Every structure is written in structure tokens, then in C-alpha cells.
Amino acid sequence: MSGTNRRRITSKELAKLAGVSSATISRAFSPDSRIGSATRDRILAVAREYGYQPNAIARSLNNQRSRLVALVVNAIGNPCEAEEQQLLVHRLQARQLLPIILCCADHSDRLQLMRLASTYQVDHVVIFSDMVSMQDAVDIFHTTKPIIVSFEPLENEDVSNIRIDGAVGAGEIIDKIVGDGKRRFAYLSGTKSSWIDKLRRKWFADALARHGLAFEAEAFGDYSYDSGFKEAVLLLHRSKVDAIICGNDVMAIGARDAARRVLGKNTPEDIAIVGQDGIAMAAWDCNDLTTLSLDHVAFMDAVVEVIERHEAGDEGPHSITLACTPRWGSTA
Amino acid sequence: MSGTNRRRITSKELAKLAGVSSATISRAFSPDSRIGSATRDRILAVAREYGYQPNAIARSLNNQRSRLVALVVNAIGNPCEAEEQQLLVHRLQARQLLPIILCCADHSDRLQLMRLASTYQVDHVVIFSDMVSMQDAVDIFHTTKPIIVSFEPLENEDVSNIRIDGAVGAGEIIDKIVGDGKRRFAYLSGTKSSWIDKLRRKWFADALARHGLAFEAEAFGDYSYDSGFKEAVLLLHRSKVDAIICGNDVMAIGARDAARRVLGKNTPEDIAIVGQDGIAMAAWDCNDLTTLSLDHVAFMDAVVEVIERHEAGDEGPHSITLACTPRWGSTA
DNA sequence: ATCGTTTGTGTAATCGTTTGCACAACGATC
DNA sequence: GATCGTTGTGCAAACGATTACACAAACGAT
Incomplete structure (x- = not known):
């Protein structure tokens, strides 16, 4: 004892x-x-x-059910993912499911790691990472109930998924900024290789097109504050844009700081800056960011709902779509 | 296939x-x-x-080694913990160890959850949560190699641990602020029940005592921005302090915003504000926080070093002490 | 008193590996 | 050519639970 x-x-x-x-x-x-x-x-x-x-290990062997859930994520340090993971982990634990976090920077590691997790006979897999192809996921976890892929551009697979749609919200934001007189837009991507990022960019590009506009400049960062800052400086030095749409909130904050500190430009008068995600920090008094926001609670509720249906034996595939809505701050 | x-x-x-x-x-x-x-x-x-x-489950049953590591944390959403977890998770994965995250708000859940994880025969347990007593941890994981408790006030147990010591760094910060002419200090705690928080407060209280000073006011938050903001407003309304030491960086940012926005006080002229943790965000241009900072990389390296010794069969107990150092920003 | 049902418990097989032991085949050695 | 290590493989017993099946006891109804 x-x-x-x-x-x-x-x-x-x-x-x-x-x-x-x-x-x-x-x-x-x-x-x-x-x-x-x-x-x-x-x-x-x-x-x-x-x-x-x-002994849960012995029980799992016999039961053929481990009650382990693999979460494949890009990063934990990223506030958006951290907030989501926290919500999800709590929900899983309340159902006596234990989360195993697979967090991986580069691609080969990621696959290797997913293979490792699959040997633990995880009952569910939630893929938040946009850099793993659905085919890889299906192959590696072929035995686990169909995978839940989140942020999904719509594909043909027989896989449960959560789709995030920001087209309408992006339209509202662009309408507002164009209404405020801005015409020269730049897009600051979070990464070069992610299809989520391409998709998000498209929401805004389509909205611009309806005004007869297009992105005048592009830059690529890595979702970090530093990259937002650095790329914004370069961007603003080489082109005279008056609005920057950023791949996430953290980069937007970096870009805002760069504009203010290095170029002496203020938001929203001199330049409009928009983030994406809607992390808690965006609403802090010192940031007050305009951002295309996702309801993370609803998002994680949706993930859990799909997991519960799978647990109940209904393997779907299930598909849930969530819409992003603007959060209006003082940066645009 | x-x-x-x-x-x-x-x-x-x-x-x-x-x-x-x-x-x-x-x-x-x-x-x-x-x-x-x-x-x-x-x-x-x-x-x-x-x-x-x-099948790793079957292998674990036979081997008596699961290669699972339980991480007991307070929160993932908290940037400090998120940064640390990210570092640790990467290090574990590189060693083919899979992390199970136990993240729990209230106390009874926490014990329940730890019991659940212990049935999975985890090979190691890392406890970041300061709200679980060492005795509980030892009892629940009695079979797992002695637990690694982090942030440790020094106890008599036969348990490997990492001790964080910020006494010297806190002294340097207090010296500086007192040197700048401030005399009326307040401490804004992250929580009422945590011994880590009490310990951190003591570092600063001792330093103040060497100047013949003491905290004039106290307040308790929950490590969140909102609580930092709200408590700072109340604090500044009821007492005329000119320096606030906060339980973590996020609260410090909240307090800084409150001082600036609600009271119209600027840092560091009107009021000095100090954080603790040294999260990445503290160094962002918009924050530039003065904070008692911990080297998270060294911290996680230390955790992994202890785990590796345990893996090698040397169960210690091992003890490593890390010192905090000031990060000088423009808020104090 | 007999039969049928329900209830509680034990026996043994199973889940998918790993590993000690036994043993055959093979070369090398004297 | 008998002996001895070495190498490669199979057999079977763990590891610690769960569960189908069997069976005894208890109970109620006739």
C-alpha cells in the first residue's frame, strides 16, 4: 500500500x-x-x-481495445493548437480515454512516429497536422477505426472529418477593409507546404476577387511571432501594401509590431492587419486583433462527437462542417 | 497493405x-x-x-516495459507549460517513448486520472503539477520507477527531482527596482493552493526584506491574463503600490494592460511590473516584459537526463537544481 | 419431491508477443 | 572420425487480464 x-x-x-x-x-x-x-x-x-x-495493458490485449487516442499535431507551443489540445484532452479524459500526443516538426519523423503509435493499437486517431496526407494516415492506421482528419479541404476518402469553412467570414472581413478604403493587400502565409494554408488564402483571395482585387504581395513564415515580424518588415520594405492578411494570429501580432516599430505605421489607419484562429490572446487588451476566428469549443465538441459515434460502432464516415466568424478588433 | x-x-x-x-x-x-x-x-x-x-501492447505485457511516459500537468493552454511540453515531447519521441498527457483542473480528477494512467504501466512519470502531493504520487505510482517531480521545494522523499531556484535572480530584480526608487510592492499570486507559488513569492519577499521592505498588498488570480487584469485593477484601486510582482508572465501582461488602460499608468515610470517564467511571448516587441526567467531547454534537458538514468537502471534518486535568471525588459 | 430457472463461481482458452531451453546442422579442431 | 563450439530454429511457457462454458447451489412453482 x-x-x-x-x-x-x-x-x-x-x-x-x-x-x-x-x-x-x-x-x-x-x-x-x-x-x-x-x-x-x-x-x-x-x-x-x-x-x-x-493491468490495463493486459486488459487491452484481451479486449482488443486500448482506450488510447493518438493526437497528431504540428506543435504544442503554438497557442492555437495548445488551446485546442487542452479542450480535447479534457474531453477525452472525462471519457476515460488517454491521449498520446504525436508532435513532430519534419515529415519523415511524422510518419515514423505515426507508425510507432499505431503499434500501440490506439482506438482513435485525430490528425490536426495538415502536412500528413490522408493516404499516409489511412495506410498507417489501417486497422484503427477510420481516422478523424480535421481541417479538411474535401477529398474523396472514406474517412470521418471535420471541415473548417471560413469563406463567408473572410468575405465579411475583406468587405469591411475594402470599405475602409484599403486596396493593396498582401498575404503572409504560415507555411509553404500546407494545404490548409492554401485553402485559407483562397477564402480571402476569392473575397478580394469579388471586389476586383487580388493579393499584390506574398510572403512565407512559419506561424511564429518572429517570422511574422521579419517577413512583414521585408514585405513592407519592398511593396506599398496597406493591408496584410496573416496565416495565424501569432504572425499577425508579429506583423503588427513590425509595422508599428520598424515602419512607424499604426493600425488600422495606416495599415490593416488580420489574423486567423481566434486564440485567446487575440482578445487581450494589448492586441485587440481583428481575426477570422474559429470557435474552438465547438470544434473540439465536434471531434469528440465523431469519436463517440465511432466508439458506439458507427464508423461513418461522419463529416461536420464549422464556420469561422470574424472577431472585430482595432487592427483592421 | x-x-x-x-x-x-x-x-x-x-x-x-x-x-x-x-x-x-x-x-x-x-x-x-x-x-x-x-x-x-x-x-x-x-x-x-x-x-x-x-503489437506493442502484447510486447509490453511480456517485457514489463511499456515505453509510455505520463506527464502530469496543470494546463496545456498556459504558454509556459505548452512550451515546456513541446520540448519534452520532442525529446521523448526521439527516444521512442510515447507521452501520455494528464491534464487536470481539479484535485479529485487529478488523482483519479493518475490512477488510470498507472494502470497502463507507464515506465516513467513526470509531474509538473504543483498541486499533487508527493505522497499521493508515490502511492499511486508505487510500482513505477521513482517519480520525477519538478519544481520541488525540497522534501525528504526518496524521489528524483528537478529543483528550480530563483532566489538569486529575484534578488537582482528587486535590487534593480528598489534602485529605481520604487518602495511599495504587491504580489499577485497565480493561485492560492500551490506551494510553487508560495515558494516563488518567498524569493521576492526575502529579497525585499534585505532592503527592509515587505509586500504591502496581495492578490490571487489563476495564472490567466484575465485574472491578471482584473486583480491588478482591484489592487491598484485599493492601494497605492508602485510595483507588482506577478506569479507568471501571462498575468503580468494582464496587469500591465490593466495599469495602462484602466489607470493610465505606464511602465516602468509609474509602476514596475515583473513576470515569471520567461515564455517566448515575454520577449515580443509589444510586451518586452521584465521577468524572472527559467531556461526551458535546460529544464527539459534535465528532465530527460533523469529519465535516461532511470532507463539505464540507476534509479537514484537524482536531483538537479536550475537557477532562474532575470530577463530585463521595459516593464521594470 | 421434482423440475426449471436464476445466481455465483471456477476452469481453461485466449489475446500477441518474447525468450529460455532443446536440438539439429555445420565447420573447425585435434 | 570423434569432439566441440557456433549458429539458426522451433517448442512451449510466460506476461495478466477477460470470458465462454460448465456446474453447483439456491430458490420458486407445481
Whole structure:
């Protein structure tokens, strides 16, 4: 119980101590199974005394269900992902599911890591990373119930997914900025290789097109504050744009700081700056960012809903679409 | 291989396909075991063809080693923890260890969750949460190699730990602020119940005492921006302090915004504001926070070093102490 | 008193690996 | 040519649970 007992006691040993068979021990820990309530109480008492807990690894082997969930993400440090992960982890834990986080920077690692996780027979896989192709995911986790891919540009696979649609919201933001008299737009991408980023850019590009406009300049960062700052400086030095749409909020804050500090331009008078994600920080007094915001709570609720349907045996595929809405701040 | 094969192929089935025994399959996947290299190559080829991978759950059951690591944290959304977790997760993955995140707000959940994780026979446990007592941790994970508790006030347990010491750094910061003429200090705690928070407060209180000063006012938040903002407003309304030491950086940013926006006070002239953690955001141009900073890379390196020693069989206990150093910004 | 049903428990197979032991085949050694 | 290590492989027993099946006891109804 207390102390440094090295080895964990097994059901067979506990069975001996309680004068029953190991099958009965197992039944004492299964909510609805045929067992005398007196026996159960006695076993639970003895179990508590000796610190016995059923071994989940052995149980998983037998059950063919591990109750592990793999979360494939790009980064934890990124506030947007961190906020989402926190919400999701809480929801999973409430359902007695344990999250395994796969967080990987470069591509080959990512696949390797996904293969590793798949050997743990995870019950579900949630892919937040936009840099893994759906085909890779399906191949690697071919045995796990169809994968839940989030942020999905619409493909033909037989895979449950959550689709984020910001076309309408992006339109509202562009309308407002154009209405304020801005005409020269730049897009500051979060990354070169991600299809999410291309998709997001398209929302705004389409909206601009409806005004007969197009992006005059482009730049590529890495979703970080520093890259937002640096790229904005370069961008503003080489072209006279008066509005920058950024790949995420953190880069937008970097770009805002660069405009203000290096170029002496203020938002929204001199330049409009727009983020994407709608992280908590965007609403802080010191930032007050205009951003195309996603309801992270609704997002994670949707993920959990799909997981629950899969748990219930209905493997779908299920598809849920969520819309982004503008958050109006003082930067645009 | 591709397609929707429901069931995963087992070593026994692969054995039949390759014309060997399942023992040989196993040996083909163990780096150094007596097996003909021709046989190994043939098996690996067949394995690739049928998409076979050894089942890690079964392996764990046999090996008594799961290669799972439980990380007990307060929050993922908190940037400081997120940054640290990201560093740690990368380091673990590089060692083929999979992290399970236990993230829990309230206390009873936390224990429950730790019990759940312990049934998965995790090989290591890293406790970042300051709200779980060391005794609870030792009891729950009594079978797992001694726990690594981080941020440690020094106790008598036989447990490996990482100790963070900010006494000297806090002294330097206080010296500077007092040197700048400030005399009336307040401490804005991150939480009421955490011993880490009490410890951090003490670093600054001791430094103040050396100047014959003490905290004139106290307030309690929850490590969030909003709580930093709100408590700072209340604090500044009820007492005329000219320096606020905050429990973390995020609260400091909130307090700075409150001072500036609600009270019209500027840093550092009207009021000095100090954070703790040294998160990336603190160095952003828009924040430029003075903060008692911890080297997160060194921190996580230390955690991994202890884990590696444990893996090597040397269960210690090991203890590593890290010092915090000031980051000088424009807020104090 | 008999039969049928329900309830509680034990026996043994199973989940998919790993690994100690046994053993055959093979070269090399004296 | 008998002996001895070495190498490669299979057999079978773990690892620690769950669960189908069997069976005994208890109970109610006739």
C-alpha cells in the first residue's frame, strides 16, 4: 500500500489472498457481471488493501481495445493548437480515454512516429497536422477505426472529418477593409507546404476577387511571432501594401509590431492587419486583433462527437462542417 | 497493405506465410538476436508486404516495459507549460517513448486520472503539477520507477527531482527596482493552493526584506491574463503600490494592460511590473516584459537526463537544481 | 419431491508477443 | 572420425487480464 513495493500485485495473487479465482477478481472490477455483491465488496476491500488495480495493458490485449487516442499535431507551443489540445484532452479524459500526443516538426519523423503509435493499437486517431496526407494516415492506421482528419479541404476518402469553412467570414472581413478604403493587400502565409494554408488564402483571395482585387504581395513564415515580424518588415520594405492578411494570429501580432516599430505605421489607419484562429490572446487588451476566428469549443465538441459515434460502432464516415466568424478588433 | 483491412495480422499468421515459427518473426524484429540474416531479410520483406508490425501492447505485457511516459500537468493552454511540453515531447519521441498527457483542473480528477494512467504501466512519470502531493504520487505510482517531480521545494522523499531556484535572480530584480526608487510592492499570486507559488513569492519577499521592505498588498488570480487584469485593477484601486510582482508572465501582461488602460499608468515610470517564467511571448516587441526567467531547454534537458538514468537502471534518486535568471525588459 | 430457472463461481482458452531451453546442422579442431 | 563450439530454429511457457462454458447451489412453482 504505502512504501516501495517494487512489483505490482496480479489478479491471480489477489485471488489467492481473497480466497477466490482470478476470474472472480476480474468480475469484481467489471461493472455489470454476475457476481455476488458480498464477494465483490470483499474483493474490493482486499484490493484496496494491497493496492491492486487491473493491468490495463493486459486488459487491452484481451479486449482488443486500448482506450488510447493518438493526437497528431504540428506543435504544442503554438497557442492555437495548445488551446485546442487542452479542450480535447479534457474531453477525452472525462471519457476515460488517454491521449498520446504525436508532435513532430519534419515529415519523415511524422510518419515514423505515426507508425510507432499505431503499434500501440490506439482506438482513435485525430490528425490536426495538415502536412500528413490522408493516404499516409489511412495506410498507417489501417486497422484503427477510420481516422478523424480535421481541417479538411474535401477529398474523396472514406474517412470521418471535420471541415473548417471560413469563406463567408473572410468575405465579411475583406468587405469591411475594402470599405475602409484599403486596396493593396498582401498575404503572409504560415507555411509553404500546407494545404490548409492554401485553402485559407483562397477564402480571402476569392473575397478580394469579388471586389476586383487580388493579393499584390506574398510572403512565407512559419506561424511564429518572429517570422511574422521579419517577413512583414521585408514585405513592407519592398511593396506599398496597406493591408496584410496573416496565416495565424501569432504572425499577425508579429506583423503588427513590425509595422508599428520598424515602419512607424499604426493600425488600422495606416495599415490593416488580420489574423486567423481566434486564440485567446487575440482578445487581450494589448492586441485587440481583428481575426477570422474559429470557435474552438465547438470544434473540439465536434471531434469528440465523431469519436463517440465511432466508439458506439458507427464508423461513418461522419463529416461536420464549422464556420469561422470574424472577431472585430482595432487592427483592421 | 492498402485498403481497409479490418484486422491486423499477427506474428503467428505471418509465421505461416513466411514458413517459419512465430519466435523467428519476433527475432527478426529484435536488433540483436540469433537469426540468419537471410531469414531476417525474407521475413522483413514479407512483413512489409502484409503490413505487419509487432503489437506493442502484447510486447509490453511480456517485457514489463511499456515505453509510455505520463506527464502530469496543470494546463496545456498556459504558454509556459505548452512550451515546456513541446520540448519534452520532442525529446521523448526521439527516444521512442510515447507521452501520455494528464491534464487536470481539479484535485479529485487529478488523482483519479493518475490512477488510470498507472494502470497502463507507464515506465516513467513526470509531474509538473504543483498541486499533487508527493505522497499521493508515490502511492499511486508505487510500482513505477521513482517519480520525477519538478519544481520541488525540497522534501525528504526518496524521489528524483528537478529543483528550480530563483532566489538569486529575484534578488537582482528587486535590487534593480528598489534602485529605481520604487518602495511599495504587491504580489499577485497565480493561485492560492500551490506551494510553487508560495515558494516563488518567498524569493521576492526575502529579497525585499534585505532592503527592509515587505509586500504591502496581495492578490490571487489563476495564472490567466484575465485574472491578471482584473486583480491588478482591484489592487491598484485599493492601494497605492508602485510595483507588482506577478506569479507568471501571462498575468503580468494582464496587469500591465490593466495599469495602462484602466489607470493610465505606464511602465516602468509609474509602476514596475515583473513576470515569471520567461515564455517566448515575454520577449515580443509589444510586451518586452521584465521577468524572472527559467531556461526551458535546460529544464527539459534535465528532465530527460533523469529519465535516461532511470532507463539505464540507476534509479537514484537524482536531483538537479536550475537557477532562474532575470530577463530585463521595459516593464521594470 | 421434482423440475426449471436464476445466481455465483471456477476452469481453461485466449489475446500477441518474447525468450529460455532443446536440438539439429555445420565447420573447425585435434 | 570423434569432439566441440557456433549458429539458426522451433517448442512451449510466460506476461495478466477477460470470458465462454460448465456446474453447483439456491430458490420458486407445481
